Amino acid sequence: GAVVSQHPSRVICKSGTSVKIECRSLDFQATTMFWYRQFPKKSLMLMATSNEGSKATYEQGVEKDKFLINHASLTLSTLTVTSAHPEDSSFYICSASILSGRGYEQYFGPGTRLTVT
Amino acid sequence: GNSVTQMEGPVTLSEEAFLTINCTYTATGYPSLFWYVQYPGEGLQLLLKATKADDKGSNKGFEATYRKETTSFHLEKGSVQVSDSAVYFCALSGGDYKLSFGAGTTVTVRA
Numbered sequence: 001g002a003v004v005s006q007h008p009s010r011v012i013c014k015s016g017t018s019v020k021i022e023c024r025s026l027d028f029q030a031t032t033m034f035w036y037r038q039f040p041k042k043s044l045m046l047m048a049t050s051n052e053g054s055k056a057t058y059e060q061g062v063e064k065d066k067f068l069i070n071h072a073s074l075t076l077s078t079l080t081v082t083s084a085h086p087e088d089s090s091f092y093i094c095s096a097s098i099l100s101g102r103g104y105e106q107y108f109g110p111g112t113r114l115t116v117t
Numbered sequence: 118g119n120s121v122t123q124m125e126g127p128v129t130l131s132e133e134a135f136l137t138i139n140c141t142y143t144a145t146g147y148p149s150l151f152w153y154v155q156y157p158g159e160g161l162q163l164l165l166k167a168t169k170a171d172d173k174g175s176n177k178g179f180e181a182t183y184r185k186e187t188t189s190f191h192l193e194k195g196s197v198q199v200s201d202s203a204v205y206f207c208a209l210s211g212g213d214y215k216l217s218f219g220a221g222t223t224v225t226v227r228a
Contacts, residue, residue: 107163
């Protein structure tokens with residue numbers, strides 16, 4: 001099946017530093033990837049939609065200068081949290097979209113736990 | 118806009134019990150409806166889906182029927198196992214293929 005990986009799975013960083021999270025589709029090419037943020041005991045919140053070779057589309061309320069997204073290839077998208085603060089601590093999840101015979105389907109990565117101290 | 122409301126948990130059941138998780142939605146047009154499952158320490162996995170009214174999605178003993186008249190997509194399983202312990206998310210997708218998720222329901226099945 002379609003597999004999506006994320007790296008790192010956990011990261012702890014100091015306030016003010018930047019952190020990069022990678023999302024890879026391992027066995028398929030994804031023209032569209034999505035980045036979500038999941039708060040404890042709450043739902044996934046869509047942050048942005050990332051299309052290969054073009055600028056990401058951010059959801060309302062998401063700071064594009066703080067959450068930099070780069071979709072350099074059909075198998076890799078990165079999310080960089082710049083000048084991280086404790087309130088950025090969260091679980092970040094990516095997904096990759098593929099068009100199959102059953103329509104568009106999203107496959108999710110295992111997530112990255114970010115802790116900002 | 119699109120939104121999903123699902124039953125709050127947590128839900129604790131004994132093995133072989135019947136499970137129902139309610140899900141209702143608000144959407145324009147004719148969305149596709151999904152149930153995703155997140156096992157401990159893993160990413161979300163698609164459990165089942167339905168793309169039009171009266172469709173029934175099923176997988177691993179779970180079922181959900183797309184009810185347009187009640188804007189619902191309730192998840193059911195007749196006899197749960199310990200391995201079904203997970204967080205279950207109801208979601209919908211409109212024409213832009215973005216997913217809107219419910220808050221998730223944590224299910225714990227005890228032996």
